[in-house]
Amino acid sequence: MLRTNKINTTSFFNRGGGELVEGQESFVIGLSPMDGITDEAFRLVQTKISKPDLIFTEFVSAEGISRGGIKLYDTILFSQEERPIIGQLFGKDPDSFYKSAIILCELGFDGVDINMGCPAKTVTQHGSGAALIANPKLALQIIESTKKGIEDWYTGKTKISDLGLNKKTLDVIKRNQKYSKIISNKNVSLSSRGDVDLSTEGFRPTLSVKTRLGTTESIVDTWIPILLDQDLDFLTIHGRTLKQAYAEIANWEEIKKVVSLAKNTKTKIFGNGDIQNSQQGIEYCQKYGVDGVLIGRAATGNPWCFNNHIATPSEKFSAMLLHSQIFQEVFPHRQFDSLRKHFLLYTKNLSNAKSLRMKLIRLNSVKELLSLEDEFQS
Numbered sequence: 001m002l003r004t005n006k007i008n009t010t011s012f013f014n015r016g017g018g019e020l021v022e023g024q025e026s027f028v029i030g031l032s033p034m035d036g037i038t039d040e041a042f043r044l045v046q047t048k049i050s051k052p053d054l055i056f057t058e059f060v061s062a063e064g065i066s067r068g069g070i071k072l073y074d075t076i077l078f079s080q081e082e083r084p085i086i087g088q089l090f091g092k093d094p095d096s097f098y099k100s101a102i103i104l105c106e107l108g109f110d111g112v113d114i115n116m117g118c119p120a121k122t123v124t125q126h127g128s129g130a131a132l133i134a135n136p137k138l139a140l141q142i143i144e145s146t147k148k149g150i151e152d153w154y155t156g157k158t159k160i161s162d163l164g165l166n167k168k169t170l171d172v173i174k175r176n177q178k179y180s181k182i183i184s185n186k187n188v189s190l191s192s193r194g195d196v197d198l199s200t201e202g203f204r205p206t207l208s209v210k211t212r213l214g215t216t217e218s219i220v221d222t223w224i225p226i227l228l229d230q231d232l233d234f235l236t237i238h239g240r241t242l243k244q245a246y247a248e249i250a251n252w253e254e255i256k257k258v259v260s261l262a263k264n265t266k267t268k269i270f271g272n273g274d275i276q277n278s279q280q281g282i283e284y285c286q287k288y289g290v291d292g293v294l295i296g297r298a299a300t301g302n303p304w305c306f307n308n309h310i311a312t313p314s315e316k317f318s319a320m321l322l323h324s325q326i327f328q329e330v331f332p333h334r335q336f337d338s339l340r341k342h343f344l345l346y347t348k349n350l351s352n353a354k355s356l357r358m359k360l361i362r363l364n365s366v367k368e369l370l371s372l373e374d375e376f377q378s
């Protein structure tokens with residue numbers, strides 16, 4: 001099923017992602033960013049099995065990518081087939097957001113998202129992520145800098161070569177562009193390369209924020225208008241507070257309040273929290289008035305949640321195999337055992353899950369995975 005979307009103000013939806021149908025109500029059902037989960041291998045498997053309308057990378061440190069954190073560039077590798085794809089940044093230094101926004105634009109992302117929702121202590125103790133909800137002054141500076149970065153890249157006022165990045169960083173940016181088939185050289189014919197030429201597309205990446213209801217309680221009435229004043233293209237609201245982290249159920253009544261606060265603004269609202277599949281996502285869009293939803297945890301080990309298919313054990317096995325093959329191709333230097341967490345998630349609801357898990361946590365190679373094929377036939 002090709003879902004359409006009703007958002008026509010946000011140009012990235014017209015660049016190969018959703019297809020617009022006049023008069024038809026439909027919604028954006030996207031993949032939520034998940035650190036340590038939604039890497040390139042995960043996103044490609046997701047895209048091949050059931051493509052979300054919108055995809056986010058896992059978050060990446062703005063300070064890190066703008067100050068030479070070469071390894072971090074692995075987390076923001078993407079392929080053309082994932083579009084529209086948003087790169088998500090976290091951090092607390094506005095100048096790093098300015099530079100990182102330019103870097104993400106240069107890498108060909110369809111949009112730049114700012115994380116103002118992560119509850120992890122390692123992030124909030126430095127004043128980043130959801131801690132920004134308690135520091136609106138800094139949150140606004142970060143949005144301003146990111147917006148300016150996108151604008152200056154778009155108008156050509158600031159080029160990647162103006163950022164004072166070291167050679168290693170410039171080289172890894174080139175590597176990512178090559179992987180993503182992005183070119184920024186006007187003299188190379190777009191059609192002959194089949195690549196995306198940033199210099200001729202005239203495409204302005206979107207600016208968005210993903211946040212929570214508040215820190216200890218919902219303060220949407222004061223927090224959300226501050227964000228809406230910034231002319232964001234869209235805003236994702238996770239229906240929990242920082243204090244709740246992932247506990248209890250997401251409060252969709254508060255998300256509904258955010259929708260009414262955004263009425264008469266250009267900002268589209270995406271709701272997030274506890275959505276299990278795209279069917280439920282569409283129901284929640286209708287019930288709570290959001291323009292779309294993001295699905296996170298329900299997609300782990302279940303890429304079919306975007307087409308509402310209940311996978312058979314053998315389909316699960318094929319997906320695991322695909323996941324490990326892509327993983328090895330994209331990240332040949334990474335340990336195979338980092339796939340185990342994904343494998344465990346694929347066993348959810350299988351009758352022999354317990355015995356399978358005992359074997360999956362010891363897997364070290366695709367060959368060993370293949371030896372378990374028969375156990376996924378029952």
Ligand SMILES: Cc1cc2nc3c(=O)[nH]c(=O)nc-3n(C[C@H](O)[C@H](O)[C@H](O)COP(=O)(O)O)c2cc1C
Pocket residue numbers: 032033034035036037057058059088115117118210238272273274275294295296297298
């Ligand atoms: C393992 C994990 C990692 C996450 N990493 C991020 C992240 O990098 N950026 C972000 O904005 N949210 C992150 N989140 C939050 C999710 O995007 C989402 O907001 C949350 O899980 C609620 O949605 P869900 O109920 O559909 O999972 C993460 C969640 C989990 C479980």
